[in-house]
Amino acid sequence: MFLKRIELQEDKITSHDTYPFTIPAIQSLQKLELKSSVTFFVGENGSGKSTLMEAVADKCGFHTAGGGRNNTYDVEASESALGDYIRLSWLPKVTSGFFLRAESFYNFASHIDAVGAADSYGGQSLHNQSHGESFLSLFLNRFHKKAIYLLDEPEAALSPQRQLSFLRILHDLSASGECQFIIATHSPILLGYPGASILSFDDGDIQEIDYEDTDHYQITSYFLKHREKFLKKILED
Template sequence: MLNTQYVRTIKLKREDIPSFKKYPFNLPSLKTLDELSFHPNVTFLIGENGMGKSTLLEAIATALGFNPEGGSFNFNFSTYDSHSPLGDYLKVIKGIEKPRDGFFLRAESFYNVASNIEELDREGRGRRIIDSFGGVSLHEQSHGEAFFATFLHRFGGNGIYILDEPEAALSPLRQMSMLTRIHDLVQENSQFIIATHSPIIMAYPEARIFEFSEEGINERRLEETNHYQIMKQFFDDKNRILHHLLNG
């Protein structure tokens, strides 16, 4: 594995936070957060809904200069202003090298990124942006195809890639293919920070996994995570679990 690291650590500027009783600072994960140190290749943020992993991921992305709704560093559009102020209270400790590429990909607003690409290309200023995504309109592909086209064509290596629940649009087979693409890009001096619910994706070797819960943020091995254990229990004894779920 290569050891290019663009983001080393984030620190929460706790002394500047006006109140830990208001969102997002009232989230259990933020109440106890001091700092997180990232793996030079791949780091996962996992946990149940509402624990703050996507909120923190968005804050990391905006602190690095990405548009809150996603895209590359030069995307500067807004269809709604709903991101939290958390990014203003993060200190990002960066590595020596600067990334040559970067992308913030989030499932919930990818449609807006695709629309912005089409709008910019209609204005006809220079080379078509869509060509770096494979040349086919992202709106003319399924959600999963458009996502995977972005991984395959737009991510060029030597970059920092922030992904928010990429599995939302991907089949299990595509998730496995995504692992291959992540590995290729890691070999090309790339770093990933990914919020995910997928045990397939979080199985990437040697990755650092931070699990968000009511107790705060704790580093886990894959086999220790709730996501992995629940899926394993289900497939080890599907009938018993279904009986419990459907019959009370």
């Protein structure tokens, strides 16, 4: 682990009535301790998990639309609203890593084509691969040791089978003791990674919860066990 703590700098905030401080989980943020080499952020859309991850990426010097420290390209409205208000505590500090943002990955892929760097991503344009293949090419070719990786909904392009493939990549890198991952996800498959910390952004604060206590696990498990009953209740009630 490298990043140990994320802290909100209250003295810099001039108004709690403006975004992103109107988000309950961000309002309640004081010091967030990271205890594992793999940390998951979970919560409903709008709960603040992507906002905080984007701010961490900004403080790391990564492109907030996706990329590392050396990726420079223009994307409208890609600035972090929270980056100037948090402090990161490192031991030791690392400067290598990557921020994956699923919703703007197309822009990153176009940037790689523009700078002629496709050879570093498996030898072909990320645009010439399926969405899932391009994500796996990124994980296999760009992710290395002694780095921090921030992934915002990586499952967006991954089938269940490829999510399992990603878990193997995650294991091989994190087991080395030289990689740290923070992953915002809705995937019950990814959340099942052993030994990870799961931080929930629901209910107005950020708290660590067990895998079995996540909505992702409970809803998926209930659906698989009681599919007909579940669908009848939703569709007919």
